Amino acid sequence: MLSIKSISKAYAGRTLFADMSLQINRRDRIGVVGRNGAGKSTLFSIILKDISADSGEIGLERGAKIGYLPQESASTEDETVIELACSISRDFIVAAHRLGAFGQGSGGDPTDADYDTFESAGGNRLIAKARQILSGLSFKDSDFDRPARELSGGWIMRAHLARLLVLEPDLLMLDEPTNHLDLHSLIWLQNYLLSYPGAILLISHDREFLNLLVRHIVEL
Numbered sequence: 641m642l643s644i645k646s647i648s649k650a651y652a653g654r655t656l657f658a659d660m661s662l663q664i665n666r667r668d669r670i671g672v673v674g675r676n677g678a679g680k681s682t683l684f685s686i687i688l689k690d691i692s693a694d695s696g697e698i699g700l701e702r703g704a705k706i707g708y709l710p711q712e713s714a715s716t717e718d719e720t721v722i723e724l725a726c727s728i729s730r731d732f733i734v735a736a737h738r739l740g741a742f743g744q745g746s747g748g749d750p751t752d753a754d755y756d757t758f759e760s761a762g763g764n765r766l767i768a769k770a771r772q773i774l775s776g777l778s779f780k781d782s783d784f785d786r787p788a789r790e791l792s793g794g795w796i797m798r799a800h801l802a803r804l805l806v807l808e809p810d811l812l813m814l815d816e817p818t819n820h821l822d823l824h825s826l827i828w829l830q831n832y833l834l835s836y837p838g839a840i841l842l843i844s845h846d847r848e849f850l851n852l853l854v855r856h857i858v859e860l
Contacts, residue, residue, distance in 0.1 A: 641666050641704050647696030668839040671850045674860035680843045707809030709801050711816045716796055722784040725770040725802040732761045773802045776828040794820030815843045
């Protein structure tokens with residue numbers, strides 16, 4: 641699904657990795673480990689095409705989707721927690737509001753296009769999945785309608801993680817996902833990821849989490 645062929649990267653004369661190759665197939669579970677500054681997040685940035693390798697190439701299977709959870713807090717727009725978790729597209733959120741699917745009453749007169757947009761994306765099943773995932777990550781029901789901007793950085797990261805799990809990309813890239821999790825959420829996430837249908841590429845200093853989840857290790 642994703643092929644990394646002979647990539648190299650150096651910063652300020654220091655080589656992070658040289659002639660590195662890796663093949664990631666569907667349902668692979670791969671952990672990336674190394675000391676701080678070894679190039680783990682840089683490798684992720686190259687895969688995401690945020691930066692370029694000095695040499696080599698990255699190939700992604702046509703149609704394959706990548707989802708990424710950064711280590712640092714992501715921004716949030718003017719949306720509630722449940723809207724953030726369900727934000728597969730702006731059209732879906734608008735349609736869901738017009739249909740009153742978030743339980744806040746109708747936000748206008750829905751059109752046939754709204755029904756089509758809502759149902760084709762999974763409709764109430766998708767919203768139920770988002771609620772289940774948010775609950776697994778220790779959100780309370782009373783948090784679902786709360787503005788996401790009111791959350792602390794750690795809770796915003798949980799909401800973005802929930803969104804990724806709802807989206808279910810073919811390759812899930814997680815950079816230190818356990819940093820802000822309590823024990824309940826950590827155990828829930830471990831169990832959830834064990835049956836995740838796509839591939840997982842994971843950076844973590846939590847050795848127990850890695851040992852339970854990954855099948856292969858890349859050490860930088």
